[in-house]
Amino acid sequence: MLSELCLPLGMVRNDVSKMDELIKERIRLPKGSALFHLGDKTEAVYGIRLGTIKTQLEDASGQVQITGFLLPGEILGMDGLLNNTHTSHAIALEDSEVCVIRLEELDRLSTHFPVLQQQFRRLMSKEINRSHQLVMSLGALRSEQRLAAFLLSLSNRLSALGYSPNEFVLRMSREEIGNYLGLTLETVSRLFSRFAREGLLHIHQREVHILDMQALRQLSGSDCG
Amino acid sequence: MLSELCLPLGMVRNDVSKMDELIKERIRLPKGSALFHLGDKTEAVYGIRLGTIKTQLEDASGQVQITGFLLPGEILGMDGLLNNTHTSHAIALEDSEVCVIRLEELDRLSTHFPVLQQQFRRLMSKEINRSHQLVMSLGALRSEQRLAAFLLSLSNRLSALGYSPNEFVLRMSREEIGNYLGLTLETVSRLFSRFAREGLLHIHQREVHILDMQALRQLSGSDCG
DNA sequence: CGATCAATTGAGCCGTCTCAATTTGGGTGG
DNA sequence: CCACCCAAATTGAGACGGCTCAATTGATCG
Numbered sequence: 001m002l003s004e005l006c007l008p009l010g011m012v013r014n015d016v017s018k019m020d021e022l023i024k025e026r027i028r029l030p031k032g033s034a035l036f037h038l039g040d041k042t043e044a045v046y047g048i049r050l051g052t053i054k055t056q057l058e059d060a061s062g063q064v065q066i067t068g069f070l071l072p073g074e075i076l077g078m079d080g081l082l083n084n085t086h087t088s089h090a091i092a093l094e095d096s097e098v099c100v101i102r103l104e105e106l107d108r109l110s111t112h113f114p115v116l117q118q119q120f121r122r123l124m125s126k127e128i129n130r131s132h133q134l135v136m137s138l139g140a141l142r143s144e145q146r147l148a149a150f151l152l153s154l155s156n157r158l159s160a161l162g163y164s165p166n167e168f169v170l171r172m173s174r175e176e177i178g179n180y181l182g183l184t185l186e187t188v189s190r191l192f193s194r195f196a197r198e199g200l201l202h203i204h205q206r207e208v209h210i211l212d213m214q215a216l217r218q219l220s221g222s223d224c225g
Numbered sequence: 226m227l228s229e230l231c232l233p234l235g236m237v238r239n240d241v242s243k244m245d246e247l248i249k250e251r252i253r254l255p256k257g258s259a260l261f262h263l264g265d266k267t268e269a270v271y272g273i274r275l276g277t278i279k280t281q282l283e284d285a286s287g288q289v290q291i292t293g294f295l296l297p298g299e300i301l302g303m304d305g306l307l308n309n310t311h312t313s314h315a316i317a318l319e320d321s322e323v324c325v326i327r328l329e330e331l332d333r334l335s336t337h338f339p340v341l342q343q344q345f346r347r348l349m350s351k352e353i354n355r356s357h358q359l360v361m362s363l364g365a366l367r368s369e370q371r372l373a374a375f376l377l378s379l380s381n382r383l384s385a386l387g388y389s390p391n392e393f394v395l396r397m398s399r400e401e402i403g404n405y406l407g408l409t410l411e412t413v414s415r416l417f418s419r420f421a422r423e424g425l426l427h428i429h430q431r432e433v434h435i436l437d438m439q440a441l442r443q444l445s446g447s448d449c450g
Numbered sequence: 451c452g453a454t455c456a457a458t459t460g461a462g463c464c465g466t467c468t469c470a471a472t473t474t475g476g477g478t479g480g
Numbered sequence: 481c482c483a484c485c486c487a488a489a490t491t492g493a494g495a496c497g498g499c500t501c502a503a504t505t506g507a508t509c510g
Contacts, residue, residue, distance in 0.1 A: 120346070135282075135290060400489095
């Protein structure tokens with residue numbers, strides 16, 4: 001059952017039982033601590049069991065770009081499989097816990113259970129799609145649409161984890177949201193205020209209550225129109 | 226040797242010889258034709274042998290976002306591995322040719338040659354990193370930096386293929402570049418004109434001559450400073 | 451209960467977009 | 481071969497969205 005949180009996609013019971021071999025190790029991450037840094041050797045990928053973790057790139061000039069806010073059941077570290085070196089930082093936004101999927105274990109087990117590698121391919125494809133969606137958001141949407149889409153994505157994913165889709169707590173600051181969405185923290189703050197003024201949601205600090213999900217969807221552009 | 230163009234990353238001779246089994250089929254793509262469309266069933270991924278192919282997302286409202294311009298040796302279609310359904314369109318920008326890597330073949334051979342799946346993981350990781358770089362460009366760079374980074378990326382990849390890093394022909398329109406970089410075609414055109422005025426490059430329609438690569442690098446922000 | 455950091459809000463500026471006119475180039479048919 | 485046509489690219493003027501800088505308020509945590 002723990003495995004389900006770490007490789008949750010359509011696993012067959014039979015396989016899951018074998019999978020426990022794969023995941024022996026867990027790591028607790030206090031808020032603010034790093035799971036890995038840019039340049040670290042990649043010996044494993046990680047499935048989030050608990051908490052929220054951000055991943056961010058950093059270029060030669062120190063410029064930072066957040067590429068994801070990952071929730072329980074999601075995988076991180078796959079950007080490091082190209083050269084066995086992580087190309088991003090992974091930092092816990094709250095006290096978190098991950099399970100460790102060692103690559104050599106993955107390879108060893110994959111030869112016995114071919115379904116495992118197909119499973120893993122799907123997880124990597126999911127990350128590609130996630131990133132492409134972010135590109136779409138950054139490249140094609142205006143600020144209000146980006147924030148609406150961001151909130152809807154969070155809502156959907158939290159809902160899938162059994163939490164309320166309408167009420168949740170943002171684990172990241174305005175600055176982090178802004179960085180992720182290619183906006184300034186002031187713009188994010190103003191947009192929250194405006195959404196609240198227009199009756200789309202209530203927001204108090206990091207507590208969000210979505211009042212009009214349909215209007216958010218229309219705004220985000222995911223609806224036809 | 227053909228295989229090298231399709232799975233070019235650090236393959237051992239021994240494996241390559243077995244790989245020819247994997248790549249039996251080729252597809253010729255006239256300029257403007259699609260290799261696959263959003264919603265198509267994914268039964269293969271494709272390695273470009275010749276030409277240039279763009280991949281683009283399209284949302285419910287018809288909004289399009291180009292996520293990549295792929296050159297020979299690069300792989301496309303990996304966004305479809307999540308649900309065996311393509312999530313993007315792939316369209317040839319010039320007469321092109323791809324080799325077909327069938328997934329069932331890949332799975333069959335992977336069980337006999339474990340190195341193959343590691344190889345494939347690397348290719349998927351490369352796509353993740355490529356997309357993350359684009360996110361960084363869209364989220365953190367200003368227009369001139371985006372275009373500079375775009376030109377440098379093209380130059381580097383063409384150079385790796387044996388072409389001149391300083392002189393090349395853009396296979397995409399201003400509008401396509403703009404869409405890819407989150408800018409309008411007018412902004413792209415103005416930037417080219419400005420770069421030319423400042424002596425960074427010559428541009429005549431789609432022919433580019435880079436005159437000051439170092440200045441472009443500094444501009445793109447990939448240099449420290 | 452201060453100290454500090456996060457968030458809000460305002461004013462003004464700058465970069466990019468929009469809308470429009472013009473030029474250039476390539477392709478086609480007379 | 482030239483004339484025409486259409487698509488692509490260039491360039492300009494003006495509007496607007498998001499950024500910058502700055503001040504203020506509101507949380508959180510020793």
